[in-house]
Amino acid sequence: xxxxxxxxxxxxxxxxxxxxxxxxxxxxxxxxxxxxxxxxxxxxxxxxxxxxxxxxxxxxxxxxxxxxxxxxxxxxxxxxxxxxxxxxxxxxxxxxxxxxxxxxxxxxxxxxxxxxxxxxxxxxxxxxxxxxxxxxxxxxxxxxxxxxxxxxx
Numbered sequence: 001x002x003x004x005x006x007x008x009x010x011x012x013x014x015x016x017x018x019x020x021x022x023x024x025x026x027x028x029x030x031x032x033x034x035x036x037x038x039x040x041x042x043x044x045x046x047x048x049x050x051x052x053x054x055x056x057x058x059x060x061x062x063x064x065x066x067x068x069x070x071x072x073x074x075x076x077x078x079x080x081x082x083x084x085x086x087x088x089x090x091x092x093x094x095x096x097x098x099x100x101x102x103x104x105x106x107x108x109x110x111x112x113x114x115x116x117x118x119x120x121x122x123x124x125x126x127x128x129x130x131x132x133x134x135x136x137x138x139x140x141x142x143x144x145x146x147x148x149x150x151x152x153x
Contacts, residue, residue, distance in 0.1 A: 009074035010082065011137075013129045018122055020082035020094065020129055023070060027083060028063040030090045034114050041115040045148050070095075077101070084113065084126050091117040094126045096134060096143075106142035107134060 010022040023031070035042070073079035078099050084092040092113035099107040109130055113123045127145065134140045 009071070009077075010080040011133070013082070013133060015125055015129055017087050018125050018129070019085040019088075020126060021085065022074070023067050023081060023083050023093075025064055025067055027067075027090065031063065031083070031093075034090055034092070038112075038115050042112055045112070045151055047110070047146075073097075080130075082126070082130070084122065086117055086122050091122060092126070094123075094130055096130055099138070099140070104142070105138075105140045106144070107138075107140055108144040108146050110146040 008022060012022070013020040070079065070081045074081070079095065079097040080099070081093060081095040083090055084094060092111065094109060094111040096107045096109050109127060111123055111127060131143055134143055
């Protein structure tokens with residue numbers, strides 16, 4: 001299935017110094033460096049897997065496996081994940097998942113950002129860029145932001 005916008009299943013989006021692009025296998029070192037440096041800051045907000053687990057949930061064990069899974073999901077039209085670059089530095093990730101078409105036409109958005117780049121409007125702009133793409137290009141009707149109520153920011 002060729003996307004409406006042509007090209008890759010997950011398009012590159014840009015506004016000023018903020019670039020959203022699909023993850024690449026070559027991002028592994030930078031991605032892990034950012035996640036590792038921010039582990040303590042992100043941990044309270046990260047999604048968690050229930051202790052009882054879900055035997056149907058597939059959790060990629062490696063970065064290449066994660067990138068392959070994201071590409072597969074994007075090609076199928078179910079999910080799109082973007083690496084967030086600010087002035088050519090990886091600072092976070094935003095993902096639009098659970099994409100449903102038909103009469104529902106909805107999705108959810110989840111995200112994380114490097115603490116050093118938080119509160120600068122980068123994530124707000126990134127989410128707005130994804131929302132514009134979702135509403136204008138995919139013609140979705142609804143978006144749900146996956147937030148934690150205790151996250152005041």
